[in-house]
Amino acid sequence: MVDKKVVIDIKRDLFGANEEAASENAEIFKKHGIKSVDIMGSVGTGKTHLIEALCERLKGKYRILMLAGDLATTIDADRVAAHGVDTLQINTQTACHLDARMIRYALNNVDLSKYDLVFIENVGNLICPAGYSLGVDKKIVVVSVTEGPYMIRKHPLTIKRADMVVINKIDLAEALEFDVGHLIADVREVDANIPVVAVSSKTGEGLDGLINVLDL
Ligand SMILES: Nc1nc2c(ncn2[C@@H]2O[C@H](COP(=O)(O)OP(=O)(O)OP(=O)(O)O)[C@@H](O)[C@H]2O)c(=O)[nH]1
Numbered sequence: 717m718v719d720k721k722v723v724i725d726i727k728r729d730l731f732g733a734n735e736e737a738a739s740e741n742a743e744i745f746k747k748h749g750i751k752s753v754d755i756m757g758s759v760g761t762g763k764t765h766l767i768e769a770l771c772e773r774l775k776g777k778y779r780i781l782m783l784a785g786d787l788a789t790t791i792d793a794d795r796v797a798a799h800g801v802d803t804l805q806i807n808t809q810t811a812c813h814l815d816a817r818m819i820r821y822a823l824n825n826v827d828l829s830k831y832d833l834v835f836i837e838n839v840g841n842l843i844c845p846a847g848y849s850l851g852v853d854k855k856i857v858v859v860s861v862t863e864g865p866y867m868i869r870k871h872p873l874t875i876k877r878a879d880m881v882v883i884n885k886i887d888l889a890e891a892l893e894f895d896v897g898h899l900i901a902d903v904r905e906v907d908a909n910i911p912v913v914a915v916s917s918k919t920g921e922g923l924d925g926l927i928n929v930l931d932l
């Protein structure tokens with residue numbers, strides 16, 4: 717008797733399809749000479765604030781497009797648009813992350829000849845976005861001193877899948893008795909070589925260094 721049971725590895729299928737779409741996105745960015753950065757991090761770590769600060773510093777050098785991922789609202793896209801930067805909000809409705817096909821849909825709906833740098837703000841969440849490649853040059857994770865000292869140790873996978881770690885809100889470290897050096901040491905435990913930059917997107921401290929490390 718023929719065994720007609722077919723086992724489909726849904727996880728492999730799902731992630732495989734995303735990887736394919738991500739490779740195609742990478743080709744699209746390359747074809748248009750666009751640099752691209754995916755910014756991940758928990759809710760409230762300062763992803764939008766960081767993008768606003770970077771746009772202020774970089775909008776004279778690059779024509780920037782910002783894609784904002786959130787379950788609902790256009791709040792983050794509106795905040796960045798207030799800096800004179802083009803934005804597009806992607807509302808995922810139920811999904812806890814952006815995926816490569818959502819980015820493709822967005823890219824298909826803009827004139828890419830108008831841009832040379834794309835910032836993508838992923839959905840506020842330290843877990844899901846790390847599992848989905850978007851086809852960008854750099855995937856960075858923003859943690860901040862307000863989430864407590866254990867974020868890195870609790871989320872090693874996200875660090876492993878990132879190209880860079882940004883520690884934000886260092887202006888608050890003293891008041892919160894937060895040891896930034898300790899957090900950097902935690903990152904080093906997970907990945908000895910990943911670049912780590914400590915910044916305050918509020919005061920601007922560390923942002924020039926971050927721009928350097930991002931090669932922008
Ligand atoms: N003191 C201080 N506050 C900051 C800094 N960066 C962001 N904030 C504040 O932190 C809060 C959250 O910042 P957002 O930029 O909205 O954070 P987010 O990561 O985009 O949040 P979601 O999109 O909701 O996940 C806001 O009140 C910001 O003003 C910083 O460097 N220092």
Ligand SMILES: [Mg+2]
Nearest residue numbers: 763764792837
């Ligand atoms: Mg935001």
